[in-house]
Amino acid sequence: MMKACVVYDSFFGNTAKMAEIIGANLIERYEVQIISVNQLKPVVLKDLQLLVVGSPTRGFEPTKPIKNVLQNIQAVDFPHLQIVCFDTRMDIKKINNKILNFFVKFRGYALDSMEKIVKHNGFSIIHPGMGFFVDESEGPLGEGEEKKAGQWAHKIMRIAIKVK
Secondary structure: OEEEEEEEOOOOOHHHHHHHHHHHHHOOOEEEEEEEHHHOOHHHHOOOOEEEEEEEOEOOEOOHHHHHHHHOOOOOOOOOOEEEEEEEEEOHHHHOOHHHHHHHHHHOOHHHHHHHHHHHOOOOEOOOOEEEEEOOOOOOEOOOHHHHHHHHHHHHHHHHHHHO
């Protein structure tokens, strides 16, 4: 059976919850580990076919531990590894703040930075990452986001298998 790992960082539990949902959906075709970034050991990456990385958006960026993990994974060292990313974020349409809208347009979300790092390190993006909305910075998750996470995980599963 192929192996997958969902690595996440979480401040208020929202990103952790999404990681659990994604992992639970991947289990149909993968042997799945769901690990907090602080518990990730390099040996975990050794035999993986799929790595799913999640971060809350903090200051328009992923957390430093997530950034560090992504910066240290090179395609040349893991030629059979596929990486997809997700983040949790506020829905700026609900906030309706012109300054925040400007910064999001200029800087993006954690997902944007994560995918840039992945591409820079030689990996192809096999499926676009996903941003999951939280109603407030501390949560809860937005309505329908848990279902969206399950659907996204199933799409990843189908695409990752085709790419292999």
